[in-house]
Amino acid sequence: MIGFFYYCLRLGWIKTNPAVSLGRIRADGPPTDYFPKHEFEQIIDAIYQPKGWVECRNQATRLRILTLLMRWSGLAIRDAVTLERRRLNDKDELFLYRAKIGNPVYVPLPPDVAELLRTIPPGPLLPLIARDVKKSPIVFGILLGCFGFGAVVGAVLMQRARARWSAEIVVSAGATIYGFATLAASTVRVLPALCAATFVGGAAWIMFISLVNVLILNHAPDWVRARVLSVSTLVVQGAVAAGSAAWGTVAAHFGLRAALLCAGAGTIATTALALFLRLPAATVDVTAWNHWRLPDLEADALPAGYDSGPLLVTVEYEVAPENAKEFIKAIRRYGRIRRRDGASRWGIFHDLETPSRYVETFIVSSWAEHLRQHERMTLADRELEERLQSYVRGNPRVRHMVSAT
DSSP states (O other): OHHHHHHHHHTTSOSSOTTTTOOOOOOOSOOOOOOOHHHHHHHHHHHTOTTSSOOOHHHHHHHHHHHHHHHHHOOOHHHHHTOOGGGBOTTSEEEEEEOTTSOEEEEEOOHHHHHHHTTOOOOSSHHHHHHHHOSSHHHHHHHHHHHHHHHHHHHHHHHHHHHHSOHHHHHHHHHHHHHHHHHHHHHOOOHHHHHHHHHHHHHHHHHHHHHHHHHHHHTSOGGGHHHHHHHHHHHHHHHHHHHHHHHHHHHHHHOHHHHHHHHHHHHHHGGGGGGTSOOOSSOOOOOBOOOOOOOOOOTTSSTTGGGOOOEEEEEEEEBOGGGHHHHHHHHHHHHHHHHHTTOEEEEEEEOSSSTTEEEEEEEESOHHHHHHHHHTOBGGGHHHHHHHHHTBSSOOEEEEEEOOO
């Protein structure tokens, strides 16, 4: 109160401090006492109420343990929440600090409280597996080393596996083996068996991720390869981050074993995608195939030079009526190539007055972009273009029109 009136005095709200003449304030009531046993039990029981303010069972368990720990040890909240489990010995005694003479100071805990401290719900996955095997960071390093060594061995074996089986089989086998290794890690708590599981998991992981990256690079042309690799890396790393957060949440809610079981089963289940989304069996030839004829332009045809645009390109085809359906199927696939190489607003139109005439149209941002579009065709597109030309009578008629200014 004195401080409050002093603050008001400094701001000029009052001229004198009326609390200066007051003496020390004393409370005549009894001092605050600790909760009696029955009230403390009611607090603990209220934490587990399903409709209470703590909905998660594991969060309720942590809060209950924290409350019991602070009651029986006298620790402050900050010290209780940062308590290391190794400070609890086998005699249910909690190490607090060392006295000035060097002797450790322990506080005994009731057996039920000590047992609860040993069963705090887990957080991260692999370090917790190592903790369950043996309470030492060395075990985590051993498991991580086995995973890395398995990745090295898997990289060596990948070439032999790729020469013997298709990419689909190798990727599916890698995902399946990694899933079973995760299932093994959820149940096994013997260090040699866990080392074997992480070793196999590392080999399967590197075979999967390496082969997928190789397929991405082999199917990307030179002009877009860097962008494709950056996007694929972003997707993979983003998925790893999101998956880590998701499975960490599952482990916090349902326990480490449940998280690993679900992760392993889900990994194995993803192999069913091979029935619908098949990987290419062989690499494609993405060598540049620049075969389109450039138009002969007058010197002043482009008002802004190579930056002139946007550009409307039309291609007229003469198609026999018996080839119309097959032509439409082929030209729609060809439209994907046009859009891939930089075209926009692509479309195919049928001339009502001349039934055999079809007109393909698309927009390119500039004349320079259209020239680059010529260079982005690959030999892998040759088969589709030749099939398309087989349905056409004569040579297509191409027109280039620039936006009028």
